[in-house]
Amino acid sequence: MPEGRIVKALSGFYYVADEGRIYSCRARGLFKKKDAKVNPLVGDWVVYDVINEEEGYIMEVGERTNELVRPPISNVDQAVLVFSMYKPMFSPLLLDKFLTHTEHAGIDSVIVLSKADQVSEEEVTEIVKKYEAIGYRVIPTSTVDERGVEDVREILRDRISVFAGQSGVGKSSLINMLFPGVSLQTGDVSQKLGRGKHTTRHVELIPLAGGGYVADTPGFSSLEFIDFSELDLAESFLDFADRSSECKFRGCLHVSEPACAVQAALEAGEISEQRYEHYKQFREELKEYQRRNKPW
Numbered sequence: 001m002p003e004g005r006i007v008k009a010l011s012g013f014y015y016v017a018d019e020g021r022i023y024s025c026r027a028r029g030l031f032k033k034k035d036a037k038v039n040p041l042v043g044d045w046v047v048y049d050v051i052n053e054e055e056g057y058i059m060e061v062g063e064r065t066n067e068l069v070r071p072p073i074s075n076v077d078q079a080v081l082v083f084s085m086y087k088p089m090f091s092p093l094l095l096d097k098f099l100t101h102t103e104h105a106g107i108d109s110v111i112v113l114s115k116a117d118q119v120s121e122e123e124v125t126e127i128v129k130k131y132e133a134i135g136y137r138v139i140p141t142s143t144v145d146e147r148g149v150e151d152v153r154e155i156l157r158d159r160i161s162v163f164a165g166q167s168g169v170g171k172s173s174l175i176n177m178l179f180p181g182v183s184l185q186t187g188d189v190s191q192k193l194g195r196g197k198h199t200t201r202h203v204e205l206i207p208l209a210g211g212g213y214v215a216d217t218p219g220f221s222s223l224e225f226i227d228f229s230e231l232d233l234a235e236s237f238l239d240f241a242d243r244s245s246e247c248k249f250r251g252c253l254h255v256s257e258p259a260c261a262v263q264a265a266l267e268a269g270e271i272s273e274q275r276y277e278h279y280k281q282f283r284e285e286l287k288e289y290q291r292r293n294k295p296w
């Protein structure tokens, strides 16, 4: 039986793309995966049975490499985190928070610094160096002087990407410059829900000229530490995770434990004090979230 990828889900139909064709498919109930039953998700690889040239039935859902909740989508290859250098101002706190969420979800991140034309080279370089040192790809871009735009096209090719970033950072401008006619839904989910109308979340993978897909809805609209344990949070800081095997205690949270390699690296200036401050702040947010959501 043929295999394809779900690129859209709407009103009980799954749209499966296979070799340039789209089949609208029904699914027969839920699918058993290990011990749980799953609903097919946009992004899933599926085995389907062909009814005719336009219709089919989903027979089997393939293993997922990852799974996002907001928007509901699986097998995402990368998150493109768009942060503007100016209006809105670059926020290292927000970037670090996004990174904890992408790491926790098991999704690679590429950092795009938009509106680089609005600030000095030095300001851009400082941020590039800092995040490259942690291990992230950082691409300064501008839709005004077009720097970095081709690099973004390159990273999108043949991958499934989810854009993320605050409203107004320039996600739509960038995508539109690269792929005229491709537009993202607005990033402001709360506003949309507030209007009470289109409350059903619908996601679609938009095929890009040259190969690859981009989700039409920005990802990570909720940045609460849902489903994070304290250790998950520590592990979502890649610069900490790199060193934690040298901490004396397994499961070290790098706070007040003796012989902690992360604290040693912090004192040696190898880990940024700002990153560590953010870590401590997120720990407080996580504890606050857990207090509010106690099961009893």
Ligand SMILES: Nc1nc2c(ncn2[C@@H]2O[C@H](COP(=O)(O)OP(=O)(O)OP(=O)(O)O)[C@@H](O)[C@H]2O)c(=O)[nH]1
Pocket (backbone or CB within 6 Å): 114, 115, 116, 117, 118, 141, 142, 143, 144, 166, 167, 168, 169, 170, 171, 172, 173, 174, 185, 186, 187, 188
């Ligand atoms: N100077 C400068 N302005 C830019 C650049 N990219 C986008 N802008 C401007 O920034 C504003 C916001 O851009 P959008 O593309 O709408 O931002 P967005 O991230 O899609 O915003 P939402 O749809 O609210 O999520 C617009 O006025 C753009 O013209 C850039 O590289 N340089």
Ligand SMILES: [Zn+2]
Pocket (backbone or CB within 6 Å): 244, 247, 248, 252, 253, 254, 255, 257, 259, 260, 261, 262, 263
């Ligand atoms: Zn430690």
